[in-house]
Amino acid sequence: MKKKLLVLVLSAVMAVGMMSGCGAKSDTSDGEAKVEQEASSKEDKKEETPKCELEDGTYTAEFKTDSGMFHVNEANDGKGTLTVKDGKMTIHVSLHSKHIVNLFVGKAKDAKKDGAELLEPTTDTVTYSNGDTEEVYGFDIPVPELDKEFDVALIGTKGVWYDHKVSVTDPVKVEE
Numbered sequence: 557m558k559k560k561l562l563v564l565v566l567s568a569v570m571a572v573g574m575m576s577g578c579g580a581k582s583d584t585s586d587g588e589a590k591v592e593q594e595a596s597s598k599e600d601k602k603e604e605t606p607k608c609e610l611e612d613g614t615y616t617a618e619f620k621t622d623s624g625m626f627h628v629n630e631a632n633d634g635k636g637t638l639t640v641k642d643g644k645m646t647i648h649v650s651l652h653s654k655h656i657v658n659l660f661v662g663k664a665k666d667a668k669k670d671g672a673e674l675l676e677p678t679t680d681t682v683t684y685s686n687g688d689t690e691e692v693y694g695f696d697i698p699v700p701e702l703d704k705e706f707d708v709a710l711i712g713t714k715g716v717w718y719d720h721k722v723s724v725t726d727p728v729k730v731e732e
Contacts, residue, residue, distance in 0.1 A: 613639075615638040622722070631683060645698070645700075645724070646697065648678075651694065652692060658675060664719045668717060703724075706722060
């Protein structure tokens with residue numbers, strides 16, 4: 557029993573010692589450390605760029621959001637049209653109204669910056685199950701990766717940016 561307690565205490569001491577070493581200063585100057593950190597960050601970003609595993613073509617796919625106000629039109633059952641070309645994916649979704657006037661892939665704070673690439677709407681016509689039709693806005697949204705949440709900011713007719721999380725899942729090839 558004493559050995560188990562001793563092993564547990566020593567393990568805890570070693571863990572605390574290893575964690576405290578993370579904040580220690582290195583022998584390099586701040587400039588050298590910053591350059592090393594930036595280089596490491598760039599390498600990480602290169603590795604983070606996912607490869608599209610789908611072959612070029614058109615798919616239907618689920619488009620999920622974290623919002624009841626920002627979602628695919630109910631006439632489309634939560635689905636959009638996913639297009640894959642040269643390993644890049646874009647999903648076209650028809651929304652429920654014309655109240656969302658621009659989208660931005662990223663955070664709202666970045667969408668407000670000069671030069672931010674805002675996604676412009678298309679005017680889509682949706683047909684409901686009862687036969688009624690309506691014009692709504694749609695957007696072509698670049699998809700960085702399937703089955704993973706990503707940030708999309710939107711601005712509505714009131715001129716306020718909002719952050720949302722979206723994901724694209726369950727692609728099904730459309731037969732041509």
